[in-house]
Amino acid sequence: MSRLVISGNEAVALGVKLSRVQVVAAYPITPQTAIVEKIAEYVEKGELRAEFIRVESEHSAMAACIGAAAGGARAFTATSSQGLLYMSEMVFWAGGARLPIVMAVVTRALAPPWSIWCDHNDALSQRDSGWVQLWAESVQEVLDMTIQAFRVAEDEEVLLPVMVCLDGFILSHAYEPADIPEQSAVDSFLPEKKPAPYWLDPSKPAAYCTIAAPDTYMEFRYEMYRAMKNAERVIKEVDEEWCRLTGRSYGGLVDCYRCDDAEVAILLCGAWAGDAKEAVDILRRKGVKAGVVRLRATRPFPTEDLRAVVEGMDALAVVDRSLSPGLPSILWSEVRAALYDSVKRVYVKGFIAGLGGRDVTPGDFIRIVHSTLEGFRRGEPGEVEWIGLRGGESGHH
Amino acid sequence: MSGLPVTAIATPRRGAAGRTGLWRVERPVIDHSRCIKCLLCWLYCPEGAVVRHEDDSVEIDYDYCKGCGICANECPVRAITVVAERE
């Protein structure tokens, strides 16, 4: 086992190499480009024996991955922002086709206005696609998660594509030390890909992704629903197995930080959990029993785990690095839906922050916790507040 | 459990759309005494509903023939006539 200082993007590329991916089809987009360039280097140097298709668009990238996976190969792509949206038709196709493709999404804000900086709207726009969505906090986790993603995707009880989300620039371009697992360890963890029974087999002619009339379409969708439910269990099992192999566990679907006796917690996904954890440490020193609930998966949405974690808490500050105009907050609304039936309902307040890469500091998270506690004490509705808007306007929704 | 495969995978079969012979309003009839076994009707039938026997004689598969009439139109010796489909 070696220890290297690598970036988030390099960690993805290493994960792809260690996972012995067979077909890569990708189109460059900031801030994902280094992933694709690194993989191209591995392939050219013979370090990764794979077919690398330099497709002419993201839509074609996902189409090529679909063709490759249907042909029985382990396939991978990566994208961000506009590229993900351009690809969206095929993202949904991969989900419905039940192909175990893995994609790294280096999360980036959506245009217009043009922004190359981080937020989560791109990945979350695909939350209905049938893809498992996993979110990393550190470079180590990116590396581990990429490898685990293939395992989750190819599990016979799942057979759904998996997206590994890492924050644009904040994680993709951050350099951190990481333990690199041995190839033999990854080989034992990820068996050599056996084409699932339905891969296009020249000796067993069949037509794939045909029309399904109203009398069968719903059942196919039900199978996706079931697979996603299985994914909840499989993600945890895979996390446990990885821990036995490497000593590293991330908590399965939810990474809880100082939650055991917490009265209030910050709930979010992504790399800024690190800043939230710093804020929690500061608050704790001041006597506030705070914690962080980091969602590692937004799909499947970890309803059961979430209910268990927040039991005993008074208040939850859900911080969205995204906006759904008219809602307005995605994770906030999904959390409230998940907790709606709880006997003792936790106070859930929403915050929109960090859009287009705007910096969010531990100080901001401290203010978020105080605002949440105040709202809870005053019995106010847990509406959504904007953090850090210019001109001091953090208006209420 | 719906009993379905994990996604829509269809297997090959004749009559995937049912007995398409039922679509016909006219049917081709081969006069075998005129037929020269050139096999153009077999070649040009979009359906594959002209059966080609071992000796290259041909026969219409009325289960699937849709009655388009291409065979009759292309027959170089007018061995195929198109007649109204009986009720």
Add this chain to the structure above:
Amino acid sequence: MVTIKELTREEYWLPGNSSCPGCPAALGLRMLGKALEGKFVLVVPASCTTVIQGIYPATPSRVPLLNIAFAASASAASGLRAALRIRGLKVPVVVWAGDGGTADIGLQALSGAAERNEDILYICYDNEAYQNTGIQRSGATPYGAWTTTTPLGKREHKKDVPMIVAAHGVPYVATASIAYPLDFVEKVRKAASKSGFRYIHLHAPCPVGWRFPPSKTVEVGRLAVETGMWILYEIEDGVLRLTGRSRVLLDPSKRKPIEEYLRAQGRFSHLDERDVEELKRYVEARWRELKKLLEERGGCLR
């Protein structure tokens, strides 16, 4: 040249499928199957052929077939080819796409795959409109043709996709017609014997969209070639040669008057004299260019 009798009796596109009576796509698929004797996999984007397959759980296809989204056939085929290659499987990958999925929404992926010289055989069956969705015009619809979105007749000429593909410098480009199935079979077999990006553009007269009786599908296809409206050729490594019936039609006196072709189809029934003159001008211009290419440059496109 292959003879009819040599073709296998096996059917790889089974009868009793959902195609319209007289459908050229179904005919083309039968011929493709016989050309390659069922040893290939198909990639089919949204098109008539999607619907011709019918509804789950049955299909008329006796070869493995991947249905894919409208714009994506050339790229899905690229990925499929890569997977089969890395798994050591040598079976050819054949795209079977309509003119919509080739000339319009599919053009980007097609161009990308051609530029990368992907090792696939791409066949466009051209029924000259978006027939599957109800006869709307495509870039491949000819000048003057009625469609539901050009009720007074299309004002633009047909997009010359085979030449666009040839401009990518790929090893093999050909045009073909379902009215000349043996010529098509020969071209499929020749294409299959090569590697790299190979393209065949198959003229496919559609009774429903072009407005003629279903018994005339082959006849209309023949008239297209005999009037010079559709030209049979192949371009091998950048050198063009006419094939089949088209070889003798360089001489304009041998070409049938285009009115014969136009008269046979309801989609041209509203054409006035000026439209017909425009079409004649277009046909003659194409043949003049071809003549120049063949006589002055030996058919060399570069």
